[in-house]
Amino acid sequence: MGSAMQDSTSPNSAANKQVEKPPVSHGRRSTLAQKIWETTGSYISVALGSVVGGVARYLISVLFMSQLGDGFPWSTLFVNVVGSFIIGFYAALSGPDGRLFATPRQRQFVMVGFCGGFTTFSAFSLETLRLVHSGNVRAAFLNLAVSITGWLVAVWMGHALATRLNRLKGT
Numbered sequence: 524m525g526s527a528m529q530d531s532t533s534p535n536s537a538a539n540k541q542v543e544k545p546p547v548s549h550g551r552r553s554t555l556a557q558k559i560w561e562t563t564g565s566y567i568s569v570a571l572g573s574v575v576g577g578v579a580r581y582l583i584s585v586l587f588m589s590q591l592g593d594g595f596p597w598s599t600l601f602v603n604v605v606g607s608f609i610i611g612f613y614a615a616l617s618g619p620d621g622r623l624f625a626t627p628r629q630r631q632f633v634m635v636g637f638c639g640g641f642t643t644f645s646a647f648s649l650e651t652l653r654l655v656h657s658g659n660v661r662a663a664f665l666n667l668a669v670s671i672t673g674w675l676v677a678v679w680m681g682h683a684l685a686t687r688l689n690r691l692k693g694t
Contacts, residue, residue, distance in 0.1 A: 572635065611682035
């Protein structure tokens, strides 16, 4: 029995030789997985960001509806202004002169995925049209003016803030 134990742990044993050899398919799997990630990683990053952004938008919509009612599209206005700020901020902060290193996939996750799923210009369009159809043309134009102004101001503020942060010394 002692010799069997020695055989299984000795460097020349058959069992040890099998353990030392990596399986042939292991190398293929990692290469295949890498190729799949290289090919689909951007799509996966955008899709995951869209899920997170969409769920965040839905939760904000529920919160605003419960607190403010449905007389004016406050939640859409809010997410579009905040989303504009986020994309301006992150674009500058993680851009070539930014202080935050972000891979292209991280930028795609935030800027295309999250912001795309979070902001909702199709909902904005529909809500504005519904205001017009309900005879509330004044609210529709107010929504249009405040939204466009808010988006542009927010993206500018986000970009300006991140640009200032990029100029700070230190890490």
